[in-house]
Every structure is written in structure tokens, then in C-alpha cells.
Amino acid sequence: MSTEDWRPGAPLENLRRRAQILARIRAYFAAAQVLEVETPQLCPTTVTDPHLHSMQLPGHGYLQTSPEYAMKRLLAAGSGSIYQIARVFRADEMGRRHHPEFTMLEWYRVGFTPDQLIDDVAAVACLALGETRCVRHRYRDLFRTRLGLDPLSCSIDQLRAVARRHIDLAFDEADRDTWLELLMSQVIEPTLGIDTLSFVVDYPPSQAALARLRLDDEGQVVASRFELYHRGVELANGYHELLDADEQRARFAADLREREALGLPAIPIDESLLAALASGLPDCSGVALGLDRLIMLAVGGDSLREVIAFSPASPVRSTRTQPERTRPENQG
Template identity: 35%
Template sequence: MAAPDDPAGGEHAPAEHEPELLAVRRAKLDRLRADGIDPFPPSFPGVVPTADVRAAHEGLEAGAETDAAYRVAGRLVQRRGQGKMAFLDLVDRSGRLQLQARLDVLGEERMARLLEQVDLGDIIGIDGTAFVTRRGELSLRIDDFTVLAKALRPPPDAHYGLRDVETRFRRRELDLMASEEARALFVTRARIVSAVRRFLDERGFVEVETPVLQPLYGGAAARPFTTHFNALDRDLYLRIATELYLKRLIVGGLERVYELGKDFRNEGISYKHNPEFTMVEWYEAYADYEDMMRRVEELLPAVAQAAGVGPEHPVDFTPPYRRVGLVDVIREATGIDVMAHQGDGELAAAIARAGIDIPTDGLEWPGLVDDLFSKKVEPTLVQPTFVIDYPKALSPFAKDHRSVPGLVERFEVFAGGMELGNAFTELNDPDEQRARFEAQVRLAEAGDEETTPYDEVFVQALEQGMPPTAGIGVGIDRLVLLMTGRHSIREIVLFPAMRE
């Protein structure tokens, strides 16, 4: 139901009426001030969540009265009735609660102010008494009310919400205001993050913070964002990963470390890519990638439980998870043995002969292998799967496979048709690491834009001695997508990157 001054219904009011609606609301603001009422008071102490009110009176029969008094606050989202009695709906972070305004309780002046000067969208504070209506709905009878923030713009329509998807993502505050589902989604995201932290804390990992602005980016194959530091007159990079700094902490003796925060990659936007995204990376001394797979098999069920994932979810997080070699799974899907086509142009020619429609121009062998996998295999991996044992050229920080030449001890974990995490038995031989960096430099010189730059400081850190170590990076945004069943990263990031 629209407010009396807003017959067209919030967001759906025609644009030509907007100046009139704003003027009406400002006039009400002026009236409140003229009556000596501060429409933006500094505080309202003693508020309890509306969920506490509901929990305290669960099971009361229709028509039941109580003498329980509560102070609640939130946004006014609906109003029904006029004259001697009106019902209003209040929404706070914990849910919705019906309010009852009665003339014989508030008196004529305050009843008129509530119905005529308070609009949908206003933040109000309520002191009231709990009861149950004859229809069985728990409500608060309003004993007193306070305007806490006068809304100068009408809210989205209470029934239809925000229909325009672009507006939902660009103006997330309106989306949250209009949709209980949206609010619940981001609460679930917060629970997932908390579950990841709790999982690592309980296993003796130490949370650390490493630089976001870095003199040299590294730890992944991606293009960085560049910025300029005026005080030092030098360019810096927004980090693309935390890997190299975290492994330097392993060298320093912390042994189990993790960081959960933002990374930035100057790449395209897709349903599963945002240029800034949240990652957790953790590193464990004296472990290998087999140990890390076991960690993941413990983590995913714990996160699913925290997210409230039920048996109807299409993904079964019960371990153990399937394991399959990268080379094998590409051969199964395409008929191409990538390890047999490593010469110049050989893999591109094999792709063409197989009639596989992926671009090959300008891509070196590692890029072609990655494209074959991401286009032809990854979308098919719905149930949790470890794809293991990658070619060395794709993995500049992973230790050589202990039994298969040309491969390294690396896995990526997939579920729901997308990558969730990337892990290695970490390379700790400084001479081999230097050679891997030099190979990346050669790829860059050949035109590959997504290579890892040479980092001499990191090599010197390895020369101090790093114990055998396993490490992994897990995408928090991908976890949230998977656990909540959403289909686009823009749905589960509060303020995603958008085109102008």
C-alpha cells in the first residue's frame, strides 16, 4: 500500500511526479522541525531486535494480551488503515513486525502525526506492548514513537521491490531495503566468511595481513591494476594474490598462516569474475597437496553447514571427493593428449584437427591447455572434484611431481561447474624457483600478458630455507555462489563492478 502522499507507489512513481513527491516529503520534514521535533536524533538506546519479540511470545493464541513492553526500531514499510486504528509493518535487521496504532492510546495529535507526517521509508523507534491479533499475528501496540530518520525519497515498492536488475546491483541499499531475501543472502555470506575463519583458527592457523599495495605483483597469472604513490614517486600494484608474502612468513617460522581479504585483477567481467574479489589463502608447513585435499574435504562440509545448505542442494559435499588428473580429463573430453603436443604450434594444430571451437591465435601452450580445460571440462564438474597433477608450465610455484616427470603436485577443486580453489605442494628449491621465473619471463616476451614477473626478493627468501609446505587459495565469492545457489557473482557481491 502506498503512503497517502505517494499514490504511485515508491519506485514505480512516474518520473515526472518525482519532484512533487520529494517536495511533499521535505514539507513534512519542515513541519516536524517547526513542531520542535528533531527528525534526525543522535541515538535511540535500548532497542531489541524484532526477532527477540517474536521468540519471546511464540505459541501465544489468537487474541492473547501481554504486559510485556519492548523498544524496537526500523524502517516503516507498510501502513494499513486510517482514523481510529491503523496497522504498520516495521522491518529491522532480524525481520518484520506488525505494529498497531490506536487513537485511544496515542491521542489525536500523535495519531495524526504518525499517519500524516511519517512516511513509508522513514526510520522510526517504537515503545510498545506485545499482543496477538484475532487473526493470530503477533504485534506491538504503539505506546509511543520517535522519528529517527526522515526519508526524503520514497522507498522501493513494498510489494514489487526492485524489478530492474541493474538498479539492484548499482543501488544495493535499495535492494536490501526492498528485499528480505537480499538481506538474508548477505547474512549468509557473512556466516560463510565466519565459518572459514573459525575452521582455520581452530586448526592453529594465524591470521595475518600483507600489503595490498605491492612494489611487484605476483602469486598468480593475471594482469594487475597499477597506481602511483606520490610520496615516493613510484608505481605500485594492487595485489593479485597474497601467496608470496605468506610464504615469506612460513620462511620466518610462523608455520601456519592465512589471510582473508581482497585481491584485484585487471581482467574481464563475467558471471563468476569481478575485478576485486575476496580470497582466503592459507599455508601449512610440513604438509603437501594430499594434506591440503583433506583440509578441503573438511572445510566444504563445515561451510555448507554454516550456510544452511540442505539435502535439496544439487551438490553433495560429503567426502571423499573424486580425483582425476588434468591431462587425463582433458583427453577424455577432447581426445587430445596435451603432453604429446608441446612443440611450437602443435597443440593449436591438434585443436583445429579436432574441430574444437576455441581461439588459438596469440596463445602459447600453457594458455591453450588452460582454455581447453576451462571451456570443455570445467562446466561439467558439478560434484566436488579434485583435478590434480598439472603440467609444470602452468604452475610456476608448485613442486615437481615426485613420480611423473613434466608434472607438478598441484590441484584445483571444482564444484557447481566452477573452480573454487587452487593448491600446491609448494616449490621451496630457490634455484628451481629462479628457473621457473625465468621461464615466465620468456613467455611474457613471447606476448603472454598473464605471466608471473620475476621476484628476486622472494627467491632470496627461499634461499633462507622454507620447510616443505602446502598452500591453497579459495575464492570466497565462488563459495558463496555455490552454497547459495546463485548464478552471478554480481548477486553475492554487495557493490559489484558495473559498466557506466
């Protein structure tokens, strides 16, 4: 970018629309008596997930991919329901719908079930998008009806064969979740929420992250997690939050083993979060929503550059050694 190119990349009218949407969101949470909070974006540790790539500032710590851990410490301290509009960072390649720095709306409702939180998310999304229909799909049903396989019981060979029929692949070996997420992101997602808000529920237990597990109505163990899509764009990722500190520690340890297998640097486990869980996190459901993407859709845009005042001149690249797994990113 030349020094002469100092003007904002987004039209000023879009930036005014952005400000209006943020004001509506703050008014919505104020009316619901949900407390706005701020937590540090630079912390000594970060997420252990091998498929989220944090930015590290040597000698200072990590820029956060989400404010989740600090917000859960506030919840355990008795804050009640809270929300935050946060700048967050991920060292991923930049594209039309990805930026290494973006704006996330994250909130936690104490005592809410996932179904109640889905209604909450729909209300927030409609503040930007206007009135729209909402539909819900089970993850398992989407794979059954659109790809002809059961994602909870099919083999890796079956997943590979179906992926080859639908996607031009540059690799062959991958783990089960990578195949599932490739099929979800490349084949199913683009068809979701074309003229609705589409919520996908009941993900495989291996994709639970910080969500609880439960039995579905067919007796299968699933993650108590949902995602929101509109016009084929992933907007939000929500959980019925895990309360068990020992289970969370075991999941962190599994992440670190996978990081080692992938040749990724180790991440120190967030002992403050585990201590907060051990002290007693209240029963709650939480969600992260990509505000930049939501606003992009609200203005009828096709690129984040249309709603972000100043975009990076070049992509920030990660050091991936494996095919990218499209993890729930809630990007903006």
C-alpha cells in the same frame, strides 16, 4: 550507474549467509591452530606471470593478485601454518564469475602433503556447501577419456584440431599451454563436480607456477598441483610449494621473457620473496580459494553480484594482445 542506485546489489539475506560462512571458516582455522595474518595489498612489485594482469598505481606500486609472496615471507620467518582472508585485484574483464576486486582465502599448512591439503580444502568447502562427496581426477586421464589425447605428449597440431572440433575459435596461433587451458576451461571444466567436490591433480610441468615437480606413477614429470571444481566452477588452486630459490628465480626470468615477447610491461622480480626462499621456506603445501565463488554456490546463485554488496559499474579491462589463457585464478 545512477546516483539514485545506491542500494546494495546483493540481497541482505545472502550477505548474512556470507558473514556466517566467514565466521565458520575462522572458527575452523582457530580450532586447527592456524594463525590468521594480514599482509599488504599494495606492494612495490607483483606477480610476473604474463597471464595474470595486475593493477598498478603509479608512484605507489601494485595492487596484489594474491597475498602469496608476503605470506611465504612469514612462513620463512617461522610463523607456522597461516591463513588470510584478503581482498585482491586483477585487471580482467568483469563477468558473472569474475570481478576485478574479489575476496581470496589463502592458507599454508607446514608439513602437509598435497593429499593432506586436499582433505583440508574439502573440509573448508563443506563449511559452506554442506556435506558432499569428493572425487579426484588426474589431469592427464581427463584429457585421455574426454578428448582422446594425451596432454603431456600430443602435438600442438593435435591440440588445435581437437579445439576446433569443440570450440568456436577466433584465432589460430597459440602456444601449447593456451590450447590445453582452452580445452580444459571450455570443454572439461563445465562437466566437473556437478554433484561432488572434484579435485584435479598432476598438471603439466609447464603449468607448475610456484609448485614443485615430481614423477607420476607412469614416470612422467608433473606439477605437484591441484584444483578444486564444484558445479563446473573453479574454486581453488593448490601447490606443494617450491622451496628452491634458484629454480624460482629461473621461473621468474622465463616469465619476463614471455612478457617481453607478448609486448607486456616488465615487472620487477620480488627479491624479498627470493631471499625468504633462500633463507629456508619450511616444507609446506598452500592453496588459494575464491570465497565469492564458494559463497555464490552456497546460496544457489549464478553470479557474483548475488553475494557481493556493491559491484563495479563497468568492467576493468586489461591490455591483452593474445588469446586469454585461463590461468588458475582462484577468483571470487
